[in-house]
Amino acid sequence: MENIFEKAQEAANFVSEQIKQIPSIGLSLGTGSSILLDQVEIVKRIPYSDIPYFPTSEVVSHVNELVVGKINDVLVFILAGRMHYYEGWSTKELTFPIRVFQALKVKTLLLSNASGALNPTYRAGEIILVKDHINMMPDNPLRGKNDDRLGLRFPDMSEGYSKVLRVKVKKEVPEIKEGVYVGFQGPSLETPAEYKMLHTIGGDLVGMSTVPEVLVANHAGMDVLVFSIATNICYPPENITPTTLEEVIAVANESSEVLIDLISKLLKSL
Secondary structure, three states: OOOHHHHHHHHHHHHHHHOOOOOOEEEEOOOOOHHHHHHOEEEEEEEHHHOOOOOOOOOOOOOOEEEEEEEOOEEEEEEEOOOOHHHOOOHHHHOHHHHHHHHOOOOEEEEEEEEEEOOOOOOOOEEEEEEEEEEOOOOOOOOOOOOOOOOOOOOOOOOOOOHHHHHHHHHHOOOOEEEEEEEOOOOOOOOHHHHHHHHHOOOOEEEOOOHHHHHHHHHOOOEEEEEEEEEEEOOOHHHOOOOOHHHHHHHHHHHHHHHHHHHHHHHHOO
16 A cells, blocks of 8 residues: 555545544454444444545454444544455555554554463453564565654564553453464464464464554554453363354453443543
8 A cells, every 4th residue: 555644644634524523542343342332422433435545344243434432431433343464455454544543643542352362271251451462464564665754664562562551451450361462364263283383482362453453553653452352262272162253253242341341441541
């Protein structure tokens, strides 16, 4: 995707014309989490297809709308639909919504995702606070010529997942576990041998999203916080069972009420 800065500005101008107030917080919902919208006071819905250059997701449960809404009286942007590398988008294309957030001066990005649990202490449906990632995807959204208007050529990732925000979460929910997320390209789920490898190299969770968005958000200077719903157990190998998208969505839906309550508490302190 060429001229990202100009295209993001054009898309941001379109969005800003649709609403009276621009939120400073963005939220991206993962697979099975669009049910969270039922608990949000909706101010405005903007179909992705209306926004210049915006990609759309073909994944079931992603509704493809940019929502402006209130959670606990805090105004937020919500990306109700996430694009994935396995759908055929480049990582530059699928992270374009984050560039639009950047153009709209969003300062804080909260993401959720559904993932497989590589840590044997996790249980299905548990919400994990992501503290770091391992990028196993074959592309990086920052690859290519750097536009200094978007960020530094070599952004530091030593605190890619805001420690300040994670401390705030742990004050609200002291028992929450933290973990390392591994980004795989998909769409095939990982093999038992791959799960074992990812566990061995330090992965606690594995999924097919999030990492590109986190890289771009850090490049853009945003504070990032990620919640991952461990929807299926992937380690040890003898505990692995066949997994369907429907099962992933069902588990994510069951955990969404807890997740929205957690996000609601956190927004009070932002």
